[in-house]
Amino acid sequence: MIISNIFQSYNGKNFHKLFLLFFCWTLVLISSKSQFGDDFIDEASAQSGYHYSPSLTLSGSNYFDVASSSSLQLSQFSVAAWFKTSTNFANIAMIVNKGGIGSESSGENVNYAIWMTSSEKIQAGFEAVGGADHFVTSTNTYNDGQWHYVVVTYDGATVKLYIDGVQVASRSTSGASPETSGTKPVRVGASARLTPPIHDFFTGEVDEVRVWNDDLTATEVSNAFAGTSFNPGDQVLYLDFTNVQSGISGGYTYGPSLTLSGP
Numbered sequence: 001m002i003i004s005n006i007f008q009s010y011n012g013k014n015f016h017k018l019f020l021l022f023f024c025w026t027l028v029l030i031s032s033k034s035q036f037g038d039d040f041i042d043e044a045s046a047q048s049g050y051h052y053s054p055s056l057t058l059s060g061s062n063y064f065d066v067a068s069s070s071s072l073q074l075s076q077f078s079v080a081a082w083f084k085t086s087t088n089f090a091n092i093a094m095i096v097n098k099g100g101i102g103s104e105s106s107g108e109n110v111n112y113a114i115w116m117t118s119s120e121k122i123q124a125g126f127e128a129v130g131g132a133d134h135f136v137t138s139t140n141t142y143n144d145g146q147w148h149y150v151v152v153t154y155d156g157a158t159v160k161l162y163i164d165g166v167q168v169a170s171r172s173t174s175g176a177s178p179e180t181s182g183t184k185p186v187r188v189g190a191s192a193r194l195t196p197p198i199h200d201f202f203t204g205e206v207d208e209v210r211v212w213n214d215d216l217t218a219t220e221v222s223n224a225f226a227g228t229s230f231n232p233g234d235q236v237l238y239l240d241f242t243n244v245q246s247g248i249s250g251g252y253t254y255g256p257s258l259t260l261s262g263p
Contacts, residue, residue, distance in 0.1 A: 100193025
């Protein structure tokens with residue numbers, strides 16, 4: 001009605017002026033709406049993204065250890081970590097593991113682990129007492145130089161893999177039991193089978209490593225990705241790397257350092 005009255009108040013001679021005014025007004029509204037949408041998306045992304053600096057920087061020769069204990073030897077578990085890398089790996093690269101991969105001997109099979117494959121996909125899971133592999137693998141690759149949040153869970157029947165809050169793979173184990181007798185450390189950045197490690201080094205950054213003695217639900221994984229809740233009652237290990245020097249080995253161990261951004 002208002003627009004109709006305005007149009008009627010203009011004669012044909014001045015109509016082009018009104019049209020130009022109306023066109024400019026429309027552009028302003030579209031621009032404002034677009035800006036609001038972009039701001040909303042950026043804010044939502046930031047709420048679910050990585051914001052836990054400082055992280056553990058792994059050069060391909062250093063690693064971080066937590067000594068084994070009975071509370072870390074788990075038949076059911078959830079393991080999580082933020083990671084970032086742009087490396088093309090020639091072999092597997094361990095993000096976090098307890099036990100390492102490569103031996104079928106009792107006590108040396110992997111209790112739980114998350115790693116990047118040589119095709120830069122994420123793989124995770126465990127080995128049973130006899131050495132049988134129970135692994136799940138992502139479809140996508142994740143060496144894109146961006147932060148990602150990975151969680152692997154095992155409830156005694158199914159291994160599930162989540163990345164950035166979304167389940168990307170699962171595998172039934174028919175009730176297989178992880179190897180829990182090993183006393184290898186929980187290691188970030190390299191294989192935990194040998195000390196010092198000689199292979200499976202990760203190059204990039206890792207942060208916010210957590211281990212729980214139960215399987216997280218999909219909602220709990222989503223909450224952890226968003227940073228709103230971390231199910232602390234079942235948590236048996238938490239590494240935020242705000243002061244890593246007591247557990248880091250190999251390579252540079254003198255942090256914090258001065259970060260220079262250039263001109």
